Amino acid sequence: MAEVVVIGAGLGGTLMAYELLPQLRKDDRLTVVSQGAVYHFVPSNPWVAIGWRKQSDIEIDLVDIMKRKGIRLLTQGAQRVHPSESRIELGDGTSINYDYLVIATGPELAFDEIPGLGPQGFTQSVCHVDHAIHAKEAFDKLAANPGPVVIGAVQGASCFGPAYEFLFILETELRRRKLRDRVPMTFVTSEPYIGHLGLDGVGDTKGLLESEMREKHVKWITNARVKGVEQGKMSVEELNEDGSVHKIRELPFAYSMMLPAFRGVGAVRGIDKLANPRGFVIVDKNQRNPAFPNVFAVGVCVAIAPVGATPVPVGVPKTGFMIESMVTATALNIGALLRGRPALAEPTWNAICLADFGDSGVAFVAQPQIPPRNVNWSSKGEWVHYAKVAFEKYFLRKIRRGTSEPFYERFVLDQLNMAKVKGTKEEVKTGT
Template structure:
């Protein structure tokens, strides 16, 4: 009997999973992708959209006709609730879809409501979604006509720090091109215990590299920062000491700000009482998986990417999450596709994702790349480097990934870029 596979989410993880599952299973499975939008957008390019170096349409692909070319069904109704005991998902349009195997690749919900005055609907901007970045681009153009102080960073509980550094430094580059950098004091605030921690305990000399870069660009910083509230003209931040007490409260004037929020699981992972579905998600709503990306309670459910539960690397004065980088997501995708194929064929799943980190942070006229094999120390490879070539590699990555989505390819783009630009000969299995 032809198996039904449902993929929730159509971002980097979801689209890659659909294509790898199609390649791994061929006509033996019916694949349906469910998203809350008909558009794929390339999230790593959002910082460029925010400073108007890209238009939203440059990084978006319309999915219904794209997936149809490759025999993949698609719904933009969104998932309202997963009913794992019944092998079903209730969709946003009131219909229900059944499955034999479910792949959850939804990405996160953005927890703006956890801080007073925080979020695009209130007093701060975001680059976590292309629509947020588009809104910020409008604010950016108006701001450049009447510049002033800026606050950029990542709040308590955040797990995605690279884009915060990217935006601060892309903004610096753009301001210098406009010859108004001297009119814009920039403060970088972060929940990290030190600059370059990145939720990973640092990679190579990211601490020294990023501190030097911020210093060279006249960007001040505050670490161990807890954002207490955001107002129309300022950001109030408590700097937390090692014992958990407040070392100092900062009131930072701000004409514009962008801060990465904490993440949590999306609504479909919670039950009707607003509690995470028992056995499927942790208290924060992230999907529980084993080393095969398989949920222990419901083994026909798999998790991929930012929605997956990974415990913090270490205890820090302000909560810091662990990032799920693009390379790790692609590795999870491959493991899920191969394991579902094994199970369909009556065998035990055996493929394990390689949780390595490969990251490209573009600063416009410079950039930093790092490789952590494995992601959490101690590591076999622990390297960070700086140069204009990072900017070029990020452009190439955008080009190749958008082509992958349009052409229905299952190739691992992060690995390809790492081998071409970073000289890495082997990533998987390190």
Template sequence: MAHVVVLGAGLGGTIMAYELRDALGREHRVSVVSKGSKYSFVPSNPWVAVGWRDRDSIEVDLAPACRKRDIALHPQGAKRLHATENRIELMDGTSLDYDYLVIATGPELAFDEIPGFGPAAHTHSVCHIDHALDAKAAFDQLVKTPGPVVIGAAQGASCYGPAYEFAFILEKALRDAKIRDKVPMTFVTSEPYIGHLGLDGVGDTKGLLESALRSKHIKWICNSKVQKFEADKVTVEEVNDDGSTKAIHEVASSYTMMLPAFRGVEAVRDIEGLTNPRGFILVDKHQQNGKFQNVFAVGVCVAIPPTGKTPVPVGVPKTGFMIESMVTATAQNIARLVRGEKPNAQGSWNAVCLADFGDGGIAFVAQPQIPPRNVNWSSQGKWVHAAKIGFEKYFLHKIKSGQAEPFYEKLALQVLGIDKLKAVKFEDV
């Protein structure tokens, strides 16, 4: 009997455990190590930050689903991975041995890399439900006392979609509060151009997003390095294509939400042969680590090189479709290893993204996610907002019920037959 442990219970880790249970059957053990027993749907955090969702509406207790699926849940959290011993040291001092390990920890948020960065200092975040709830309290204060706003993504960030989403969601919430005219907005990003997204653009994301920002009177600064955050301003170095300083901007801000750079979590960082210098897990085309061949990784914790050189460091996002394809391939490969066979499954690493703008949005499909591509498509409309709501409802149901059904593959087929999704009425969702 094999024991497979999944380290992390986020978007990738939870469905990883479910798919492993389906792939391995009941004769093998599946365990999940997580900080706490609650699953939180991170894509809804921008809505939480303006009061359109609360904690209870986007969190699921994993314990019932895990019991139903015969998956052991260890909510103590991991202190340190001892890969040479096939052992995870847990935060309560106990240990968990494994035959196979899937690392799905997500990232650590590197707020400490810029002075004044993070919810403990001068900025807000939508990376965690607790951060988003703090951002909601600050939004309420902003409504009472309007002032300038800065939204964006710092140097080294690799997740740009939520920054754009929150800029437009916040803009819509300010309009609803009848104070948009009192709140100047600036989008600050390390991307070389608007709509780069860490993917060198997808379809016409550059044109679509520039037009959307312009239509909502949101100014922007690209190729930016944030020097420091303060309570009333953000100091930004704008650089030229050769990396030289173009300008220093002191952007007034009474409310700042910037996405940070990511790095690997402390429990797995600095393990020779397992991680790169940023602590991300090194894997091959089968999601398998080269040195520790009983270790796999999926999701944001996986090391992926950037799409190309940029004046300011820009990481590559791991979108939901890409993560889901990693998960399915990993489940199949571990099942093959358990049977004494060699891994042969590979993730498709395609991207299907719904970027919600509060009352509309932009969708894009990149196949594969890293260019050059066979499919390079983007579109916009109210149907994107409707589809994002449907996605949230379906995915939370999937987590609660313990289903392993691959959502993004279905979505990809529908998006490629885009008329079906466009037919969804905004009012119906």
């Protein structure tokens, strides 16, 4: 009998548990360790933040689902991993041992690295549903008393898509409320150019996103380093290509949503040979840690080198399909090891993404994610918005049913091939 443990019950961890089950032998046991028992669909957070979704619309209680599937769910969270002992110290002081471990914790949000950043400071976030609820309260105040808006992603951020999504979703809602003319909007990003996305662009994302911003009267600042945030004011350094300071800006705002940098969670951060200096888990081409071969990692917690040097630090995103490919490879590898075979499966690490802009959107395909690529394509249109709505419903249904087969690539590529979503004309819940 083998003890297989997954830490995390977000997108990566939940899918990891579902795909591991068919790979286990009859007497093996699977345990998921999470902070609480509720899964929430992170890509819907921008909709929650302006009231197009309620928190209950995007949350699923995992207790009954995991029990039905025969998975042990421990909700006290992981305090510390001890890889040399194959042991996990849990949040309540108890410990569990493992034969194989999959780390799927996602990141820790590094708001504290910039004074005044985050929901405990003066800016909003859509990284967690609780943050999105707080952002909705702040948005209601903006709607009652319109003023300048600053949206973007700070230095070290590695997830830029939600910043662009929220920018345009917010812009769409302001237009629908006839308030857009009273709200100047500025996009502030650490990217070297608009549409870089931590990937050095995909297809013509630079042109598509710049065009969208010009059309929507959104100003932008790239190579931006946020120095600090005060009530109603953000201090930003705009850097030259050589890293020197080109201009210092003081940006007033009535509302701001800025994505933070990520780092590894406390349970793994600082563990020599398991995590890098930033706390992300080191893995080889099979998602396996080289120093501790019974430890695997998937998702945002995985260490990936940047695509190239930039004046301001920019991380590499881990998109949904990329994570799913990591999950599938890891499940196959653990299944092989349990049967005495070598772990040879490798993830594809392709990027396939739908970015909703409220009434349109941008889709892109990068195969592989890191250039040079075999496929390097992007497009925009109203169909992307409907595809994102359909995907949310599709994904939440998968989580509720506990479906194990990979589906992200098939679903998204179907939409790309059709360039529309047939039979899916139910609008996002806007109240209009």
